[in-house]
Amino acid sequence: MKVFTIVGARPQFVKAAAVTRAIENHNRASGGERIEEFLLHTGQHYDDMMSGVFFRELHIPEPNLHLGVGSGPQGWQTAAMLTGIEEALLREKPDWVVVYGDTNSTLAGALAAVKLHIPVAHVEAGLRSFNRRMSEEHNRVASDHLSTLLLCPTKTAVENLMREGINGAGPCRVVNVGDVMYDSVLYYSSLTEDRSDVLERLRLGRGAYGLVTIHRAENTDDPVRLKGMFDALSRIAKGGLKLVLPLHPRTRKVLESRPLSSLVTRYSSLILIDPIPYLDMLLLEKNAMVILTDSGGVQKEAYWFEVPCVTMRDETEWVETVEAGWNVIVGADSEKIVHAVESIRPGRPGGNFYGDGHAARKIVERLVSYSRIQQMDSEGKR
Numbered sequence: 001m002k003v004f005t006i007v008g009a010r011p012q013f014v015k016a017a018a019v020t021r022a023i024e025n026h027n028r029a030s031g032g033e034r035i036e037e038f039l040l041h042t043g044q045h046y047d048d049m050m051s052g053v054f055f056r057e058l059h060i061p062e063p064n065l066h067l068g069v070g071s072g073p074q075g076w077q078t079a080a081m082l083t084g085i086e087e088a089l090l091r092e093k094p095d096w097v098v099v100y101g102d103t104n105s106t107l108a109g110a111l112a113a114v115k116l117h118i119p120v121a122h123v124e125a126g127l128r129s130f131n132r133r134m135s136e137e138h139n140r141v142a143s144d145h146l147s148t149l150l151l152c153p154t155k156t157a158v159e160n161l162m163r164e165g166i167n168g169a170g171p172c173r174v175v176n177v178g179d180v181m182y183d184s185v186l187y188y189s190s191l192t193e194d195r196s197d198v199l200e201r202l203r204l205g206r207g208a209y210g211l212v213t214i215h216r217a218e219n220t221d222d223p224v225r226l227k228g229m230f231d232a233l234s235r236i237a238k239g240g241l242k243l244v245l246p247l248h249p250r251t252r253k254v255l256e257s258r259p260l261s262s263l264v265t266r267y268s269s270l271i272l273i274d275p276i277p278y279l280d281m282l283l284l285e286k287n288a289m290v291i292l293t294d295s296g297g298v299q300k301e302a303y304w305f306e307v308p309c310v311t312m313r314d315e316t317e318w319v320e321t322v323e324a325g326w327n328v329i330v331g332a333d334s335e336k337i338v339h340a341v342e343s344i345r346p347g348r349p350g351g352n353f354y355g356d357g358h359a360a361r362k363i364v365e366r367l368v369s370y371s372r373i374q375q376m377d378s379e380g381k382r
Contacts, residue, residue: 001035001096001371002092002094002096003035003037003038003096004038004113005019005020006040008069008081009103012101012103012105013055014181014297015100015181017059017060018180018181019098019123019364020037020039020061022360022363025361035364035368038064038092039060039061039065040064040065040085041065042081042085043068044070044071044104053277053278057277058184058278069084074104074135078107078108081105081108081109082111089116090116095371096121096149097121098121099121099143100123102139102140103136106139107139110122110147111142113146114146119370120146120147121366121367122150122151123180124151124179125144125147126144126152126154126157126158127140127157127160127296128140128141128160129315129317131315135217145164147172148173149173149366151175151363153177153354153355154353154354155176156320162174173366176355177366178354178356178357178358178362179300179354181297181354182300182354183358191279192280195279196277196279196280196282198284202244204242204284208289209242210243210289211284211291212233212244212293213294213298214248214294215248215294216295216313217250218313219312220250222332228332229332229337235338236338236341237269241269242269244271245272245273246275247272249275285298288302289308290308290309290344291307291310292309292312293311294311296317299318299327303318303320306349308326308327308347309326309328310327310340310341311328311329312331313329315329320354321349324351325350
């Protein structure tokens with residue numbers, strides 16, 4: 001069986017690493033059919049610290065094909081990916097196309113595959129923010145409706161699909177396998193102490209700093225929202241709490257082109273750094289006092305590390321973290337951001353909504369078992 005994996009952005013590298021490892025385990029343990037994986041990297045993230053370092057650090061095999069699409073207007077970017085992916089699919093003739101999450105790479109991969117009648121497995125299916133201003137929401141909704149196998153991370157995701165009429169009837173299968181990112185956190189977090197010295201490099205005490213990430217276009221491209229966030233960060237830094245902000249290339253570009261330099265450089269407690277490798281990021285998350293973010297993945301990682309999270313968006317797909325009282329949604333309102341940080345109290349989140357840490361293995365098992373069902377159905381029709 002040939003599996004054609006499509007990735008393009010750093011969160012997808014983390015997820016794909018877990019599934020690639022599960023495929024390798026399957027091939028070692030199985031006396032039956034082996035799985036051949038073909039890995040295509042669209043090049044949506046192309047900076048070495050956003051891409052190459054992840055492949056090296058997570059021991060992901062080099063892509064069989066790198067499209068090198070890069071950045072650009074979303075329509076152009078998606079079209080360029082679609083063209084390159086379609087050509088590769090025609091050449092490779094895989095049994096499955098596996099896509100991850102909600103990026104333009106996800107949508108391009110799903111669309112190219114379905115037009116060639118190749119079944120699509122969508123990892124992290126069923127997430128909904130219910131905010132149609134987000135390009136990610138369009139990508140994930142469309143990809144779900146194009147997919148044959150919908151591999152959900154939570155019960156909530158399954159329920160979202162059911163409300164849209166995707167309920168596992170007919171050729172479609174909806175399965176709650178758990179969150180594949182949880183697999184990666186469990187696997188890699190034990191390695192951080194030996195392989196990362198980021199706390200020493202930045203002179204940070206454990207539990208004595210805040211970690212910040214800002215990258216979503218809805219925030220970086222809106223001057224009012226971005227100013228509200230940096231107003232809040234400046235006030236928090238003025239109060240003495242060190243804040244570490246690894247700058248996404250998009251965020252850095254916007255900061256350099258807008259009059260926010262006074263807010264950014266006023267306080268030495270606001271530490272701006274370049275994007276960092278995955279293990280550095282995990283160690284920073286694990287030892288932070290608080291995390292402020294607009295990232296979906298970072299919200300979950302904060303929850304798993306039992307670090308309070310302040311989400312600088314107007315909604316979240318990961319509603320379980322909010323319901324557990326571990327994540328607070330504040331938007332871009334500076335007063336709400338500051339108040340949320342000041343209101344943090346020590347505690348522990350209750351329950352785990354994201355599976356047992358074996359999502360990748362279950363994904364591989366589903367790909368194999370569903371292929372067998374399809375093969376039997378095909379033989380029965382002859």
